[in-house]
Amino acid sequence: MTTAEVDVLIVGAGPAGLMLSLWLSRLGVTTRIVDKRTGKVFSGQADGFQLRTLEMLDSFGIGERIWKEANHMIEVVFWNPDPKGVIRRSSRVPDVIPGLSRFSQVVLHQGRMEQFFLDAIRKSYYGSDPSEGTPEGKSDPFAASKHIKIERCVIPTKLEVDESLSGNHDAHAVTVTLRHLTEAEATPTQKLSNLSDGLFRSNLAEDDVEDILKTSGSRMDKTGDASEEVVKARYVVGCDGAHSWTRTALGPDFAMVGEMTDFIWGVLDIVPITDFPDIRNRCMVHSESSGSMMVIPRENKLVRLYIQLTEVNAEGKSKRVDRSKITPDTILKAAQKILSPYKLEYHYCDWWTAYQIGQRVGRHFSKDNRVFLTGDAVHTHSPKAGQGMNVSMQDTFNLGWKLGLVCKGILRPELLSTYELERKQIAEELIAFDHKFSRLFSGRPAKDILDETGVSMEEFTKAFTLSHMFTTGVGINYQPSLLVAKEGEDSKVAAKKATSQPKLAKSCQPGTRFPSAKVLSQADGRPWELHHKMSSDGRFRMVVFGGDISSSNHLSNTNAMGEFLRTKLLPKYGSVKLSPGSDPHTCASKFKTAKDPSIIDVLLVHAAPRDKIEMLTDLDEVYHRFDEKLGWDYDRVFVDDISYHEGHGRAYEAYGVDICKGAVVLVRPDGYVGLVTELSEDGQKEVEKWFDGVLRPVA
Template sequence: MAEHAREVDVLIVGAGPVGLVTAFQLAKFGGVSVAIIDKNEKATSQQAYGRAITLFPRTSELLDQLGLAEKLAQQCFACRETVTYNSKGEEVEGRGWSFMETSMNDTAWDFALVLRQKYQEDVFRGALNEYGVEVEAPFSLLDVVVDETAPALSHKVTAAIKNEKTGQQTLFKSKFLIGCDGGHSSVRRMLNIPFHGTTSADKWVRIDGLVKTNVPKPRTYCSIESPTHGNVLWVGLDRGRTRIGYAFTEKHANSYEVFDEAAAIKEAKAAVKPFDLEFECVDWWTIYSVGQRIAESFFVKDCVFLAGDACHTHSSGAAQGMNTGIHDSVNLAWKLSLVLRGAAHFDLLRTYQAERLPNVQRLIQYDKDISRLMTNRLPENWTGDPDTDVNAILGDIMGQAASFSSGLGIFYDLEESNPLNRAGSQKVVLSPGQRGPDVDLVTPGTYETTRLIQQTRNSAMFHVVVFAGGPALSKEAEFYAAMLESTTLTALRAKNLMEFLTILKSVTPSTWEVLGHDPLGRAYFDDSKQNAYQRYGIDTGSGGVAVLRPDGWIGTVTTLSEDAVVELESYFQGIFQ
């Protein structure tokens, strides 16, 4: 390799949603140099359109905390309605995507945010550009060399990059390399990371366009139970478009010498029978094989990460691909930022795989079952009645996995080796490692309603939420006094690694007159139903303290007392240097 190289802290390969959101976070959090490359300019319609379309509630919450969700919502089709039709065109209750109407509550983002990937990427690129980082394309990765003798946090990765337009080669030296380059990841291949799993013989077709139809409820998340094309997907898209997806069997394949766009349209019309369908235009279509694979490791040589499809692939049956990838990105970026800035222990990076892998494994098993069911076949390990209606079983399985699919039920396990999720002295219904509920709060003075997520934006900072309790607030006074004496917590606040929020149980004209002192951090009031206290399981009399990680999951929950300060010091000492 050549002698001269461009140095950055992080080189990201792949500028899809996962790579873009990762780069955005690192740039937003500050103090880290980042470059992002992609081998495609996405100039053709096949590259520009298609691909992923749906963000479920927890993903929208994560993007909301990063300040990205509102721009997506401006353009999206907000889908709150689902419907399932049987082979006769009759509406059937409790099947298909019906879980979306019953299990996507407890959040302001209580809908499927449907926006084609092209438009999502435009939003992410624009946000990234605001921090002075642009995608460099078309650049392909030629080679990666890791100097394993070099110390941690040195520029131990050397990557050879080729400009596909000019043929010119460039070297990057980086402290970390992140492969966000999809299921055929060059990063994964060059690092010889095994990719375990299988690809089945099943194939699916997806086609997007502007349609005319007599489907009774076309602007929904819809299933059509076709006896010939499996459980057909019908989704209303942004800009009045529609996506139709169906199983492509060997019988269908044998009917065509070449399966082209005209054939995809013909089969789509057959798939949605007994309804009529005409395409006014087609934006994009594809045919692909269904499979499930997981990388053996998401973090190798202490300097190379994989995220998104680069480390796990599955069918689009559950619409989880982009959601899972963005969860990877959000879990990783704040940890990497803190380590690179010298704030957190290096071992914090090992919690990325520890937290994400179990959730990916849950998805893979779920995906194996529904991908078979969507092609009119029972799950591999099915022991029930072989003549069972596959569509009924599909509805049951999707219903059982509803909280996982919405993302609102995704949790991280309590493990001794993971300092982020720690059982505290306060025993509550919500445990560390679970999502911190978004709740309505009331602002002082104006009494306007706000949401906890809006006040705990993700800036790689922990949020310590003090539920002040009452009526005498003696425990809050003890905690406040002990907090002022804590050099550890004071230092974390000064470095913008942690901040306090105080939640009072009822609305008052003055927070000072209730507390007898200025609140720790910003203060808010619970709503009239004291929903915040109830959702976090905090007694309105004794109060409590909840730590929210930068990504919005609960870190620990303590009683409200002077001893809580010692607990918090211990918690943060396990994370920060």
């Protein structure tokens, strides 16, 4: 058996595992990703992309690819029984409240996104996108890479954490044994025996890990094949789904808590042939007595239907379901009943499945901050609200930069505990939301106000709308920690810990994501979403809102803050090596900065008229740094002013900043606000305190 060392070992190459890999590839951390399956998903599975997810993906340069290919869901139509019991359109509302984000909710097959992740990971290393061809002599970038390996048909069999090394974050404290499978062993038996069995990844099916281990074990015994290797990792992350092997390996203390309901739902991905008039809108259909249905219009003429199966029951105490009763045909028949008097047929079916509604959440998200659990491995629920894939990717989006910067010796290792602090809260909110929503949706519509066992359709519509800030992901608000300085916290720690003045930037509350607004580049007048200047490259961002700097008072405050950053803060924390593809929004640059940039990136957003400011002569050099080979940097100063072609971004209004006061907003590498403070010496002190708690100073 060979033994290899790696910084991070990821178990599972689904959306959560690939998001984590992408972060680590951007930060140049050595990573291995193993997956027991043979390849990526080609049909079915998750499909909904929420607003915040699109923002996250866009920070890696993937968002636009999804945005372009996906179907955009604009409107939700509610269909309810009329007094005669016939379904009719009762109301239309926008699918997401306008103004929350530059994105709205879209739908695209999960396999496409996995492809975009792989392309982006590759771009991290080569600085070019796949269409430009593989750089010479590197025909298989993943195979050839020293930094990252994505391996299919590999299953872990043993995991140990050396607790004696818990204080030493440079140590490879986790030992994992990996078994390399044959292709046949890695192919699910359900799939082999019946290609059209849509249930093989459903929560109605058993896990096949035991089978895989048995089959491969007896092959190894027979042939004497040494198909195993031992990997020593600094960190291991389980992104291995609801049946997580990693979670099981951590012991019973990590088991999920929660329960199943009696509600069974079927799913069909079809090209529908129907006279139902709203088939290209998202619809919530409650029939009088045949159950409910959700319509999700998809790309490529596809429509996904979630269909309540009122005639299939969970039986006995264990709530087992007879899977043989569930076929595409029985699901279609249930749909036809719900949709009557409209007709529904199909010629093409792309995928189908069924599931039992239930909610479970893990007790712990980490073992000693050395092994982490993410995504379905720590929270499962029903898929209808399009949350599973999104929350899973958000988990590893939260974890990725923390792990990466700890591996690079930049972030203090104790901050790894903020992963569980921040994400367990979200998992619990998710479970509570799904518990309520799935019951309202599966319930029989109330006939009238006296019908107490029925569900009020008004209540359902209201619950749907109220859940909005949560389901879109933009309402997430993380708890206070060293990474999130809120206002007026515990006075015992306040002296050491930074404190925010959130009223200075009313729409940038600490713990929430820093929103995007349109601003103009000072240098050339081009409008930019500010998010496009804050890509996911692992750097912290100081957004200096200088206010109207055509007033000499505001200009001198802005330059005093600039001088503090340039002479005191930035030298203390040094620079960071970025991967060649770290900026997803420009093409491969021949003239990449000769010097590594600071781990703290400074952006100025001012509110003076653009033509009143001369960047090179009016402003402190921190806002337009000089490089002896590349000249001045023209890309860090932005204006809240009117553009020639795209109107006025009104950024100060959008961020809730007063142009006569200004503000300084500190944004974490994942785009969440860490600190809001004032443009003054006191503000400088808060900034210093905040970074003292978070970063390791350079020697």
